[in-house]
Amino acid sequence: MKDFQNNIVVLRLSHRPSRDKRVSTHLFLAARALGAYEAFYTGTKDPSLEESIKKINEEWGGTFKITYFSNWKNAVKNWEGKIVHLTMYGIPFQDIIEEVRTSIEPIMIIVGGAKVPGEIYRISDWNISVTNQPHSEISALALFLNEFYQGKYLKHEFQNAKINIRPSKNGKQIQKIKQVFKH
């Protein structure tokens, strides 16, 4: 069975710190929670965005990381695998997800920013829509990943977490996880 954890990278195009900070943060957190291994972004480098994702990992575990590229071509040129471009103009994901899922290569998922260059449509192996309505790259990515992994990450336990949540019917239960060191 293939190692799902190494299978998915998300590339977020054209991040603008002033406008997109919260949307990009939500996007990367959704990517992490739902099974992406790492993420790349282009646009303007944003140290506070990188720091906020790093802090989440330190507390909640896992090895998800984000890396900045000055240009999407640099992020793509050494990529050995397939490319999915999420766009409202693409083929409905429910019609194509099985084909994507059974690909044996790792997958880069490109999600757009302000203006998506026409080349992105041409270099992608699949242009895929999550509904053909306008909504959000966050919801589109989440639905795509959850369907790709067939719900596998909904109860995923991240390694090296300092805290986690005990699900509760009517309150908040956060558990601190004791680190056990062996001598």
Next chain:
Amino acid sequence: MKDFQNNIVVLRLSHRPSRDKRVSTHLFLAARALGAYEAFYTGTKDPSLEESIKKINEEWGGTFKITYFSNWKNAVKNWEGKIVHLTMYGIPFQDIIEEVRTSIEPIMIIVGGAKVPGEIYRISDWNISVTNQPHSEISALALFLNEFYQGKYLKHEFQNAKINIRPSKNGKQIQKIKQVFKH
């Protein structure tokens, strides 16, 4: 069969125009695209947020609307139906969605803002998590709605749309829809 279109209302708490404009816009668009009938919000009234949702409806169709309440208690007090609160501390949605789906009453889905009052946990019929990891109210709502409707809205056609998209493998195909007036 029950009328799904009248079944779901989303309540977004504590909107702050300066910080949350794009996140709230994405949230409401995801709500619309994935089958919510309407949305309420509290926090600070934001005419430009309301205008952007109205414009989407004018172009893309449907009757989704958003309404401001100065206080969440005003939004809830006349609600006749069940209440779901989406929170990372709640019961995993995949364990409870069948129970929610088979409720014969309409459902209000509350999604948090900066600080969620403890009362929200107590007045809700279900406190539900979409993973127990931090990610986004947008991804959480999208996954919940899509699962609730079992994918029904992924190909929904909105009434009275002026434009729609013809899904395409490698480009953009937008169709203008001719309005036919009968005399």
